[in-house]
Amino acid sequence: MTHAPGKYADFEGLRERAVALRRAGLSRRQIRDRLHVDNNDILNRLLEGEPPPDWTKRPNAKDDLREKARELRLQGWTYDQIQVELGCSKSSISLWVRDLPKPERKRTSEEASAIARRGWEATMRLRDEERRRTKDAAKQAVGALSPRELLLLGVGLYWAEGSKDKPYDRRESVCFVNSDPGMIRVFLAWLDLLGVERESIRFTVMIHETADIPGAEQYWAELVGADRSAFYKTTLKRHNPKTVRKNTGDSYRGCLAIKVRKSADLYRRIEGSWYGIVLGATQPIGEMPD
Numbered sequence: 001m002t003h004a005p006g007k008y009a010d011f012e013g014l015r016e017r018a019v020a021l022r023r024a025g026l027s028r029r030q031i032r033d034r035l036h037v038d039n040n041d042i043l044n045r046l047l048e049g050e051p052p053p054d055w056t057k058r059p060n061a062k063d064d065l066r067e068k069a070r071e072l073r074l075q076g077w078t079y080d081q082i083q084v085e086l087g088c089s090k091s092s093i094s095l096w097v098r099d100l101p102k103p104e105r106k107r108t109s110e111e112a113s114a115i116a117r118r119g120w121e122a123t124m125r126l127r128d129e130e131r132r133r134t135k136d137a138a139k140q141a142v143g144a145l146s147p148r149e150l151l152l153l154g155v156g157l158y159w160a161e162g163s164k165d166k167p168y169d170r171r172e173s174v175c176f177v178n179s180d181p182g183m184i185r186v187f188l189a190w191l192d193l194l195g196v197e198r199e200s201i202r203f204t205v206m207i208h209e210t211a212d213i214p215g216a217e218q219y220w221a222e223l224v225g226a227d228r229s230a231f232y233k234t235t236l237k238r239h240n241p242k243t244v245r246k247n248t249g250d251s252y253r254g255c256l257a258i259k260v261r262k263s264a265d266l267y268r269r270i271e272g273s274w275y276g277i278v279l280g281a282t283q284p285i286g287e288m289p290d
Helices: 010-022 028-035 040-046 061-075 079-086 088-096 109-142 147-161 181-193 213-224 264-281
Strands: 174-178 201-208 235-237 254-260
Touching: 010 028, 010 040, 028 040, 061 079, 061 088, 079 088, 079 109, 147 174, 147 181, 147 264, 174 181, 174 264, 181 213, 181 254, 201 213, 213 254
Parallel strands: 201 235
Antiparallel strands: 174 254, 201 254
């Protein structure tokens, strides 16, 4: 590499000055500006072998963990033991202590498996905590919904999960089916927003015939706050012996169908609103469709 003639001719003299400044505690930027060295290659050669002063090193949040991991490794601890103790990943531990001697094996395979299991359990607890924090933060970010937001949300929910009219099968009536209690509660809140009277709503529990039918009927009745008279006869799904059911256990309560009587006009409003959402979503942000 060539440079301006004579600019770095006295390289050794320049290096002596650079080293003196480095040992005096100056940063690379300060030395560069002081000596007017604007070429990084030359600056690297001038400071070769000279460590940076401590004040220029960026603090690392894991410095304490790294030092503790090295201390435990020197005491003969394994990666699994260090992971359980410090709660950090084995990959980080490996990076921090790879230059240290490997401890002698002092345990049986059963003991090693138990330690590994505890390490994995600790890792899973950390992951679960991270999941919980992420979900809680997202939940808090939503806040209260405006009437317009709930209106649009309800239209989207219905168009995804509700019955729809087809040219070959005229069904201009409102019927919404779901197994998620949260979806049911939001849908009912949406019907309240639209002014639908609860006396116009009927419910049907839909569940596998081998499930706890009375328990499911009571659960849904309590969730929607409706008397049993508002429920049609429960619809049972017959058991197919060739299939293995996965929807079992105490948490399985089937689905709930919500039907609004005399709802042809409401259905048309829902369908029109959905097409309005599609039109609005495909326009440039901030522009209103014609």
